Amino acid sequence: MRMILRLMTAALMAAAAGVARADIVLGVAGPMSGPNAAYGEQYRVGVETAIQRINANGGVLGQKLSVSVGDDVSDPKQGVSVANKFVADGVHYVVGHYNSGVTIPASEIYAENGVLFVTPTATNPMVTERGLWDAFRACGRDDQQGIIAAKFVLERFAGKKVAIVDDKSTAGKGLADEMAKAYNSGGGKEVLREEINPGEKDYSALVAKIKESGADLVYYGGQHTEAGLIVRQMHDQGVKTVLMGGDGISNSEFGAIGG
Structure with a gap:
């Protein structure tokens, strides 16, 4: 600021x-x-x-x-x-x-x-x-964040299964698309690519798909409210997949919602 x-x-x-x-x-x-x-x-x-x-x-x-x-x-x-x-x-x-x-x-x-x-x-x-x-x-662009995120995932989650999800928004989808592009260019291939409707309360259908895909990591492009709900509902269904996101989830309320 x-x-x-x-x-x-x-x-x-x-x-x-x-x-x-x-x-x-x-x-x-x-x-x-x-x-x-x-x-x-x-x-x-x-x-x-x-x-x-x-x-x-x-x-x-x-x-x-x-x-x-x-x-x-x-x-x-x-x-x-x-x-x-x-x-x-x-x-x-x-x-x-x-x-x-x-x-x-x-x-x-x-x-x-x-x-x-x-x-x-x-x-x-x-x-x-x-x-x-x-x-x-006064912030990084999606095409910058996406490259950095992909590099992190390729290094830290090498050989692991990765799902990519976004909230259809200009920023959320843009970030997820840029991450996917860089991830694919680096030799990765996501096991699941999904979009959600922001503002909903029940993401159990998405969680079921994540569970079925066997994803070890979900990269999420979107805001903290939906990300928190996804994390909570994964936990409730016994899914231990890690969620990673961009600056849209950098809020203390994310932790409160996700539990």
Whole structure:
């Protein structure tokens, strides 16, 4: 988050000179409610904490920073609504969004209306591959994460059976596809390739397929809620398969859900 605010501050310093207003408003966009709300909360708290420190040191060229929070609920349509509201409110700098599938359509609004944005977590390559002037990211891309994950699995699970699962989302499927591509290029071949519908509570059918495949490892592209449920339900069915995932499961709630 510190690097994100440095990028924003550089842009703000260039724009703040000659701008007469009480505050420079930063938009923070992410899932403030819904199943991924824990990440939206991290966004909000991180930005607010950084802004407090910047303001305590005099702000940017003598102007204070303030925050406008937009809840996209991890939904692309809502993300576009948040982006349009930021534009209407005169917000020119945004930290967000969380999901790649939300960031990509929202970024079109930002690019057309002079809004600079930095996403801390949207990993799909197309977030930045489209050549938008205003798009920045502060995280690794799916094609980078996938290669690293495949290398780890090929080394640490050599000769073991591997299943690959994703949640059909832009980021989740993108990550799983990149991992599968690198895994296959390295000589591996998954014993199972499946997709799930996020938001469901019962993944017993998937667990049964994992059990039947004899997989020693499941590589999962998706979010922590579904990953936790899959782990719990594997345990309940006596399946001892290890689950490995990307940054979508890097949340303490994953452990709580998975037990």
